[in-house]
Amino acid sequence: MAMMLLTLDELLEKTAALHNHLCPRQVIGVRMGMLAGELLELDLPQPNKRLLTFLETDGCFADGVAVATGCWLGHRTLRLMDYGKVAATFVDSKFDRAIRIGVHPDARYSAREAEPDARSRWHGQLAAYQHLPADQLFFWQPVHMRFSLEALVSRPGVRVNCAHCGEEIINERERIINGETLCQACAGEGYYDTAAEPAAIAGPR
Structure with a gap:
C-alpha cells in the first residue's frame, strides 16, 4: 500500500505541536524537507532509515526538517554540522545520491514583495514562506559526501x-x-x- 503523504498544513501542525509555536524558520524547514523528497523522489516523512539529513544549524528550522523528513537524532538519521547556515544536505543512502538545499539569498525580499500588507516582517515571512515558489525560497545542488556513510552509521x-x-x-x-x-x-x-x-x-x- 502506498504511503499517504502529508500536506504542508498537516506538517506545519505537527511541527507547531512539537515546538509549541509556529515560526518562519519552521516553515522553511518543513518546505525544505518536502523539496528534498521531490528532488530525491522519496516519499517523506520516511518510515525507515533510507534518508540521512545533515543540518547546518539547529533551532526551529531543525524541527521543521525533522518533521517533514522523518529523520531524527534518535533514529541516527539526523546529524548536526554546525556551520551557522540555514541549509541541509539530504542523502539517499540506497542510491548514494545527495542534494544540498539552502535558503535563497533573496528569500526575505521575496517575502516582503509577496506579503506587503503583513503587520510585521515576521508575519510576512510566516505567510510568504508557505506559498512562495520553491525557486524563490531555496537554491539546491547535487553534492558528494566527503566521508563514508557506512563508517558514519x-x-x-x-x-x-x-x-x-x-x-x-x-x-x-x-x-x-x-x-x-x-x-x-x-x-x-x-x-x-x-x-x-x-x-x-x-x-x-
Whole structure:
C-alpha cells in the first residue's frame, strides 16, 4: 500500500505541536524537507532509515526538517554540522545520491514583495514562506559526501573501552594513538576540559 503523504498544513501542525509555536524558520524547514523528497523522489516523512539529513544549524528550522523528513537524532538519521547556515544536505543512502538545499539569498525580499500588507516582517515571512515558489525560497545542488556513510552509521554492537579514562565507546568512534585505544576526549579532540576527577564529582559522601 502506498504511503499517504502529508500536506504542508498537516506538517506545519505537527511541527507547531512539537515546538509549541509556529515560526518562519519552521516553515522553511518543513518546505525544505518536502523539496528534498521531490528532488530525491522519496516519499517523506520516511518510515525507515533510507534518508540521512545533515543540518547546518539547529533551532526551529531543525524541527521543521525533522518533521517533514522523518529523520531524527534518535533514529541516527539526523546529524548536526554546525556551520551557522540555514541549509541541509539530504542523502539517499540506497542510491548514494545527495542534494544540498539552502535558503535563497533573496528569500526575505521575496517575502516582503509577496506579503506587503503583513503587520510585521515576521508575519510576512510566516505567510510568504508557505506559498512562495520553491525557486524563490531555496537554491539546491547535487553534492558528494566527503566521508563514508557506512563508517558514519557504523556496525551495531561494537564497543570498546578507552585505555585512559575507561569509559565505553560505541559506534566505532574511538581513536588508535600509538597502539592505544582512546576516546576522542582523551585523544585530544574533546569539546570540554575536566574541572575535577569523576570520583570527586560523583563519589560517595
